[in-house]
Amino acid sequence: MEEIKSFAVTVCAVSILSAIAGGIFSEERYGKLIRLVVSGVLVCVLLAQIPSIGDCSYGQGRYTANVNNERLNEEISEQTADMAADIISRTVASELAKYGYSVESVETVVDISDDGCITIDRVDIAADANEERIRSITAGLLALDEERITVN
16 A cells, blocks of 8 residues: 555656646747656656566565665655756746846755655855845745855
């Protein structure tokens, strides 16, 4: 039962991320790339369940299938976190550019909990501009406490 729940949460997380990514980026510029990446991740999630389809109830076989699924789920979670961090970083840079701020880089650190929730741990922005204003714009955009945002 836990495997089914984990699978459903992972599929839902990938679906939500794909919807967010599709809404954030323009269809002309990033649409095809985002669909390709999300489709690849979704295929990996679906393929992760293939070892558990067969009857692995005889001793070591079930343990091996579970270990393989856990490794794949960890890899998918890492890829999903990296993709979410990249999307958030690009969104912040794009939004700050709309306000006329030149940003050298935006680094976002995210975490995915066991239940599939993605949280933003920290956003580091490298820019030579009004630090308080950049922090305020970013906090408003991401609905994040300003303490989690650093501007250098």
